[in-house]
Each structure stands twice: as structure tokens, then as C-alpha cells.
Amino acid sequence: MILLDLDGTLVDTVPDLAYAVDIMMEQLGLPVCGEPRVRRWIGNGAERLVRRALTGSDDDEPDDALFKRAYPVFLEAYKAHVCHLSRPYPGVLAGLDSLQQAGYPLGCVTNKPACFTEPLLAQLGLDQYFQITISGDTLPRKKPDPAPLLHAADFFATPPAQSLMVGDSINDVQAARAAGFLIVCVSYGYNHGMDIRESSPDAVIDSLEQLPQLLPAQA
Numbered sequence: 001m002i003l004l005d006l007d008g009t010l011v012d013t014v015p016d017l018a019y020a021v022d023i024m025m026e027q028l029g030l031p032v033c034g035e036p037r038v039r040r041w042i043g044n045g046a047e048r049l050v051r052r053a054l055t056g057s058d059d060d061e062p063d064d065a066l067f068k069r070a071y072p073v074f075l076e077a078y079k080a081h082v083c084h085l086s087r088p089y090p091g092v093l094a095g096l097d098s099l100q101q102a103g104y105p106l107g108c109v110t111n112k113p114a115c116f117t118e119p120l121l122a123q124l125g126l127d128q129y130f131q132i133t134i135s136g137d138t139l140p141r142k143k144p145d146p147a148p149l150l151h152a153a154d155f156f157a158t159p160p161a162q163s164l165m166v167g168d169s170i171n172d173v174q175a176a177r178a179a180g181f182l183i184v185c186v187s188y189g190y191n192h193g194m195d196i197r198e199s200s201p202d203a204v205i206d207s208l209e210q211l212p213q214l215l216p217a218q219a
Contacts, residue, residue, distance in 0.1 A: 001158040005167035006110035008189030014039045015085035020078035024053045040193050043169045045111040045136045050074050082116050085124040095208025096129045109151045111136035144171040146179035173199040
């Protein structure tokens with residue numbers, strides 16, 4: 001069984017996310033953030049992205065009243081712009097086709113809220129590949145907690161030791177290790193500006209097309 005992350009692994013969603021963040025900032029009368037900064041901030045869900053935009057920091061917390069004003073503005077802007085500029089990375093469609101044809105059960109596990117995950121996958125034609133999609137608000141806990149991965153393992157009735165997570169960030173590595181999964185990371189994507197190799201995944205690939213070469217043939 002193979003689970004794949006969405007943002008930064010399957011799809012480059014930064015252009016649309018940055019657009020929504022900057023709309024939010026403009027409506028609040030604050031300086032816009034721009035795509036390069038947003039690219040470093042995503043990966044921990046929509047709420048954390050908004051908090052980072054408001055503070056300009058990975059970990060600082062904005063004023064609670066400001067956040068409560070900002071978050072609905074971001075949600076509305078992103079909902080209206082969830083798939084205008086987002087595109088699958090090169091090799092993603094070919095890689096998913098190869099995995100599907102080889103008979104691997106596939107799931108998508110992301111920290112993105114379901115209200116964005118589902119239309120994005122559908123509009124890009126990626127939903128057809130996944131037998132289960134677990135979004136950031138599907139369960140009480142999200143990555144780097146292992147709960148979403150273990151939930152998928154239960155769904156597929158597959159032992160964690162026979163399961164693989166494919167992602168782009170330290171969150172994916174931590175979740176996979178905690179769940180007892182193997183973890184392969186893509187060399188592109190979003191990892192807060194850090195080289196994903198520093199997180200010691202089991203393998204790093206430059207394109208999803210390379211993944212089938214690392215896997216045993218299905219019976």
C-alpha cells in the first residue's frame with residue numbers, strides 16, 4: 001500500500017495559496033507576503049499557514065482577534081482560487097499510472113482541509129487514482145502524527161511494515177517513522193527551505209516516475 005502527500009509531492013499549489021494569502025493580507029491592510037515566503041511556510045495545514053503569514057515567523061502566534069478576522073478571509077479567497085494555477089509536478093501522472101497499473105493500492109494523505117483537497121484532486125483528475133483520501137480535518141490528528149497513516153493501513157488491511165509513505169517534508173518522514181512505514185521523499189516540494197535528505201528518508205527521488213523502480217512487483 002502506498003500513501004502520497006498532496007502539496008509539494010503531487011501538486012505545486014503555492015501559486016494559488018500565495019494568491020489567497022496576499023488577498024487576505026491586502027484586505028487586512030497588511031503588507032503582502034509573496035510566493036517565495038509562502039513556499040517556505042506551507043506543509044502544516046491552512047491555519048498554520050495563516051498564522052505564519054500574519055507573524056512572518058514559523059512559530060510565533062498572532063493576536064487572536066487578528067487571526068479570527070484573517071482566517072475566514074483566507075478560506076474564502078482560496079476556495080475561489082483553489083485550482084487556477086496549481087498543477088501536478090512533471091512525472092506525477094505517469095508515476096501514478098505506473099503504480100496503479102502495477103496493482104498497488106493508493107491513498108492520498110494531506111494536511112490540507114477536505115474542502116480544498118477534494119475539489120483540487122477532482123479538478124486535476126487525480127482523484128481517480130486514490131481509494132482513500134485523508135485530509136487534515138478528516139481525523140482529530142494530522143501529520144506528523146501517525147494517526148492518518150495508521151487509519152489508511154487499517155482501511156487497506158495492510159500492515160505498516162508493508163506500507164510506504166511518499167512525501168516532501170519532515171512532517172511526512174516523522175509520520176512515517178512513527179507509524180512504522182517506509183518513507184520515500186521527492187527532492188522538490190516544500191520543506192521549509194531545508195534539504196529533505198537531512199531528515200534521512202529511506203530514499204529520495206527526483207520524479208514520481210522513478211518510484212516504481214524502487215518497488216517489488218505486485219503478485
